[in-house]
Amino acid sequence: MNILFVASESAPFVKSGGLGEVIGSLPKQIKKKGADIRVILPKYGDIPEKFKNKMTTKTEFTIQLDWRNQYCGVQELQENGIHYYFIDNEFYFKRPGLYGYGDDGERFVYFNKAVLEAIPHLDFIPDIIHCHDWQSGLIPVCLKAQYADKPMYRNIKTIFTIHNLKYQGVFPKPLLKSLTDLDDSYFANDSLEFFDQANCMKGALIYSDVITTVSHTYAEEIQTSDCGEQLEGVIEKRKKDLYGILNGIDVKNYNPVTDPNVRVKYQNSLFNKRLNKERFQKQIGLPVNKDIPMIGMVSRLVEQKGYDLVAHVLDEILEMDIQLVILGTGEKKYELFFEDAAKRNSNKMVTIIKFDEVLARKIYSSSDMFLMPSLFEPCGIGQLLSYQYRAVPIVRETGGLKDTVKPYNQYSGEGTGFTFVNYNAHDMLFTIQRAVECYHNKEVWHSIINSIKKVNVSWDKPAREYISLYKQLVFVLN
Structure with a gap:
């Protein structure tokens, strides 16, 4: 043909x-x-x-x-x-x-x-x-x-x-x-x-x-x-x-074992992944601590991607013992809001207003979680990339996000990420809080990573x- x-x-x-x-x-x-x-x-x-x-x-x-x-x-x-x-x-x-x-x-x-x-x-x-x-x-x-x-x-x-x-x-x-x-x-x-x-x-x-x-x-x-x-x-x-x-996605191109942008190569080693996080924390000026969960966002800064939800509860998100890294360009109101928030919370948050493929890969390879609270998402590439780099996705159940992220079930131990259904800022906040809580339970976190290992995101x-x-x-x- x-x-x-x-x-x-x-x-x-x-x-x-x-x-x-x-x-x-x-x-x-x-x-x-x-x-x-x-x-x-x-x-x-x-x-x-x-x-x-x-x-x-x-x-x-x-x-x-x-x-x-x-x-x-x-x-x-x-x-x-x-x-x-x-x-x-x-x-x-x-x-x-x-x-x-x-x-x-x-x-x-x-x-x-x-x-x-x-x-x-x-x-x-x-x-x-x-x-x-x-x-x-x-x-x-x-x-x-x-x-x-x-x-x-x-x-x-x-x-x-x-x-x-x-x-x-x-x-x-x-x-x-x-x-x-x-x-x-x-x-x-x-x-x-x-x-x-x-x-x-x-x-x-x-x-x-x-x-x-x-x-x-x-x-x-x-x-x-x-x-x-x-x-x-x-x-x-x-x-x-x-x-x-x-x-x-192109799994050969996006591979933390061979990606030149990943300083410490890894596949399933969370120890090596956290070494990348420490180096990235130092590079972008955040406190260096491998045990603090890092949440990454890489996307256009537009309403579709759920940035109004993040803005609505940003203070509550930053009350948690986490670090938040945002990379992207988009609507001016979001660019200004998140740049200003990062200046006011420089020990917890970094906002980078540009599209940068190298920085994007560093965020995937350094983040423990990847946030995609989209209003709608035809498929989504970010959650597929996060799987490759062993960053656990936190998503709203819409479009391709619903099809690709299986919510973690504390009773069965199954699941590849954390999800919420309604387009609601506090539903998202509670889901982030639950993910952070699970991050500090090594047995649970390793179970989620083991489930992610089995996901095939190739073409x-x-x-x-x-x-x-x-x-x-x-x-x-x-």
Whole structure:
């Protein structure tokens, strides 16, 4: 089978979060299962020169976008055994960062059209185009509307994966109509129309052959008004074509035995893990004491990640004999609040406002617990990484967090972390207090770590599930 991944970011080239992490690691496992998988991305200005210098030009052509003819170059390289293509247009992509520009609608319509127009030039006809999030959401629409009668495209199937339903790519209807050249019928209520605008995510949900999302629980949640982001009706209609497949992580890349950012290597040795904690405490200016439980948080500082809960009971959290380390960037109100709190509680708390991969790994390898009190979480990567580095997760039971963290049961001794159900600051506080209490009981803590050892967070099982879905699409539906 020939599989073409279409996404707006991917490690190791550029990533802003979990999407880039997934696109950087999943294709390697799918290739191991026997598929010919390739990935196509925008060629952003932020891609490091070491990668750009290895790219070669595959083809060049022009794309009709509204009244303009726009240049499109397709460059390619092989990295970590995967074949990558990059859509090259400096006007749209040679800028700092990936998203957040006023012309994002135009930029990603161009990207979608470029991907479809590039296919005859790739020496690679995909059986399936696997699209990820709204930035590639118009590909299933345009494929069915504008390419279905062309022999090269006739048998191509589409899969659309929702990584986060909150971000949908909503733009004015006249803009998307002029850019895509789709007729009026595609901007009706049963198509792209969305509260008198046009919605790229909605288009993908309607026109893709199959829809997946990144956990079983999230697949159920997005069919409800609580988590459906006003698309629950559309999703419910497609539920027979909707699959929840959990994310994994690259367990070779994230491994405390080989990670160069881990000073004292370890796998299951809590003694060595605590030596890392002592060194990290010294590095960031906290009191050096291996017996004080360290709680880590690494994420965007936004409401989705539960930072309002933490802010609400922060004083009570810091009354415990713990240390709290927060790393990330996000909404200014959270950045300022937690920076100020760290200054006032410098012997117990450190807040680092930046994204730093090295510091993130130091936090995972030094923390005894990892806090993720998310309002919603499609899958979550943090809790999977915390397992790898033997930091016990404390999470709210939502989405992928519910699917991956089994709550500790004091009677059976089973469980891989600590959980709470309601989105409530004091429920979270009580759960943290319980985790800290268990930390000081060596027998209990070792039991939890032993349970974590058995958790498989690799891409092996998810990749098998994707391959099964691909086979169903290619060999059953054709």
